[in-house]
Amino acid sequence: MKSHMNNTIPDSLADLLDIRGITTSKLNTVCRELEVGNLRQLSTAAAMEQLENVPALSPEDRKNIKRYLKVDKDADQRILLWDALLQGREILRALRTLPEVEKASLAGSLRRGKDTIGDVDIVVQVKGRDYKKLLYKIERMPFSERIITAGRNRICVVLHNQLLAFIYLADEQHFGAALWYYTGSKSYNALIEHMAADKGYRIDPLGLYDRKTNKYLATKTEEDIFNYLEMDFIPPELREEQYVIDKAIAHKLPPLVTFDQLKGDMQLHSDWSDGEGSIEHMARYIFNVFPHYQYIVITDHASANRTGHVLEPGSIYLQAAEINRVNDILGFDYVKKGVEVDILENGELSLPDELLQGFDWVIASVHSQFARDNTSRLLKACENPYVHCIGHPSGRIIGSRNPYPVNWDLVFDLAAATSTAMEINARPNRLDLNDSLIRKAITAGVKLVINTDAHNLTQLDFIQLGVWMARKGGCSNTDILNTLNWKEIEKFKNRKLSSIKKDHR
Ligand code: DGT
Ligand code: CA
Ligand code: ZN
Secondary structure (H helix, E strand, C coil): CCCCCCCCCCHHHHHHHHECCCCHHHHHHHHHHHCCCCHHHHHHHHHCCHHHHCCCCCHHHHHHHHHHCCCCCCCCCCEEHHHHHHHHHHHHHHHHCCCCEEEEEEEHHHHHCCCEECCEEEEEEECCCCHHHHHHHHHCCCCEEEEEEECCCEEEEEECCCCEEEEEEECHHHHHHHHHHHHCCHHHHHHHHHHHHHCCEEEECCEEEECCCCCEEECCCHHHHHHHCCCCCCCHHHCCCHHHHHHHHCCCCCCCCCHHHCCEEEEECCCCCCCCCCHHHHHHHHHHHCCCCCEEEEEEEECCCCCCCCECHHHHHHHHHHHHHHHHHHCCCCEEEEEEEEECCCCCECCCHHHHCCCCEEEEECCCCCCCCCHHHHHHHHHCCCCCEECCCCCCECCCECCCCCCHHHHHHHHHHHCCEEEEECCCCCCECCHHHHHHHHHCCCCEEEECCECCHHHHHHHHHHHHHHHHCCCCHHHEHHHCCHHHHHHHHHHHHHHHHHHHC
16 A cells, blocks of 8 residues: 555545556646646546646556546447446456455446446455455456556456456445445435435445444445435335435335246247247257246247348248247247237338237337337337337437437327337347336336347347346336236237227227
């Protein structure tokens, strides 16, 4: 640990001395030459590339300071939740092999399940305080490319894809508080800090204290904190907004849906369209690897209007015969006959109603004209009595395509009225609906379906992401259609048929 005793360094800048290569005298020079006296001023100066004007800094120093302050425009890119999750888990697994590490948890946006991640945060409970030894080991771990900063309480590592990982160290007494604090979100933390202050407490990464006596009250665990604040435990996914805090205080937080509650995956593509696997192979694999699923729905693209990697009308009965054959092998109707049709430019579908009627499950999706307002197309699809679900409703591809404009109030109201479900598509670059649209949808009474849209077997794991988004949107199992058994799904379909027939009388 370098000395923080040098009183010419402003307090808020002392942590910068943990950056590799940054000495007290270099930092003093920076403060003097850039005329900065606190963290905010330094961040602003660094973001404006003013570190380039300080000759005492090496290019490496500048890069490290900018990354540490999170103002490095070249390096600070957000990555997909799924990619960060795989990395985060790898780091956790490596850290847990160390004898000093008693507990390790993801924190930050990665624990909250944000759809993109700026950097990975991990909180570790360590035995003893021989952090130098720990640092030595972490530096040599396979995930670590180099270490930018190392202090007693936190280590900042550059991963091989240039993503940053912050590893926060806490002892047993303070693990809960550190985990709580570094899980965030920042705005949620501020709301809780404010609330705690009203109750006479002070809360920070080191614990919950009595404001008057400064007595340490909690926390070994996050549960301790919520107990002291007299509120329900708030799942990390929901730690974003005030309305959740209000519900937790009123003890009215709904139980969130879990993966175990799902009874099937309702959008899967086989080699009859653009998927990679045969129906038999997929069915056998899912049957064994996801033993609690009661059904799967094969929903190959089908169209009378286009060719190439789609199921053409003439092949539909052949595919049905193949599904029957596979179900005979498995001994029951495990594989359902679904389809994903295109919503055409005028809102009509890529297969006629006579053909749609024959399927167990029909998904209608927009696959063209992503820039225009697509409200009318979605409304028209909801009105079709044979459409059960709208696929990837907003059409966004994270990082490359914005969601198209839609009047969601209109669409969700009609979807609820006609018993048309909306999809939560779990592909890592879709996550569509996103959390805020999910919340809006369930508030309007829309039922949702969590699907992987898998085109091969590895993509079946995306289901975890879909469940995560549903939880972040505040869904209970009652909001999610594929927590129902197939008999109940049939009832949902019949509700649509009868509601639409009533309208036409
Ligand atoms: P990211 O990394 O941009 O995806 O988003 P987060 O939420 O992971 O944010 P990050 O990495 O800057 O910080 C991790 C958590 O640490 C954050 O969610 C809340 C906590 N935190 C960081 N800075 C502050 C702060 O200035 N005040 C408070 N109350 N909490 C903070
Ligand atoms: Ca983070
Ligand atoms: Zn699609």
